[in-house]
Amino acid sequence: MTTDAEKAREFYKGLFEWTFAIGGPESGHYAMANLGNDHVAGLGQIGPEMKMPPAWSVYFASDDLDDTITKVKAAGGNVMMGPMDVMEEGRMAVFTDPTGAVFGVWQPKRHTGAQRIDEPGAMTWYEVNTPDAAKARDFYCSVFDLEPHKMEGGPIEYYTLHKGAKTVGGVLQMTKEWAGVPPHWMAYFAVPNTDAAAKKLTALGGKVSVPAFDTPYGRIAVVNDPTGAVFSIVQLPAKS
Known part of the structure; x- marks a missing residue:
């Protein structure tokens, strides 16, 4: 997430040779970052109502987000945001662990995550x-x-x-x-x-x-x- 999506896209395009598929207003113009034809990351604009600094977020996959929320709470974590549906792409929530680190959980539907890892640009x-x-x-x-x-x-x-x-x-x-x-x-x-x-x-x-x-x-x-x-x-x- 970033405070200046256009500037961030230009930077990562130059650094990693990414291209971007930018969504419409219904997605907040969220952009999927692609290496070749494959998704490798996402980039979203921080809205004025979102009290957070620019940061890369790490998401864990889950087959059952509601069950994961129960486990997070039982283990001492907190729910910061969600759960929420992201159109037809998936379902997500954002948490803090008991030491204060922020992370996300993604239950995939159409979007299953990064399609390339462990190579330059990914x-x-x-x-x-x-x-x-x-x-x-x-x-x-x-x-x-x-x-x-x-x-x-x-x-x-x-x-x-x-x-x-x-x-x-x-x-x-x-x-x-x-x-x-x-x-x-x-x-x-x-x-x-x-x-x-x-x-x-x-x-x-x-x-x-x-x-x-x-x-x-x-x-x-x-x-x-x-x-x-x-x-x-x-x-x-x-x-x-």
Whole structure:
């Protein structure tokens, strides 16, 4: 969601080579972002009645949104918005987890989510950054029937979340260096080259908040689009 949809579309078009299918007034001119012919993300305008900053939102899929709402409440989360039908596309609600991070849940109808992932121009990872990783871990595992795995030997407390054999996200313990940063979900987009993408997005009006650094999982930078929404870019390791 953004405070300036036109500016955001131009930025992401230049950075990721996205094209946009913009809906009519009945959808608030919500735009589907496409990579080639495939949906990879969505972009909506923040209305004057919506008290929120520009941000990327992470959505979990659900076969039964009403049941998920019950589980969220039972596990200590709160409903911020919804449930609501989005025309014939699906049904959604927005929540906060017990540590304060905002996330969405989508029960698909016609729209089933991103059609491409784990490649340049598409999302590749999602993690919640929180001051209480254990509480967040237990919440998401309870609501979505996930299995946590603690990563050993790292400098921070970190859990990966799994649905069967699939790894679906992470939980990161925020430390004192994160003072003043609220709990949040971080979306990661894959790029061919992190350093080149950082230069490109700066030229397009974005900002690098955390310069590129190397990890075992790729070279990462934390960045802002021109309207202020935070996301990460990552150059994935070469496949062996």
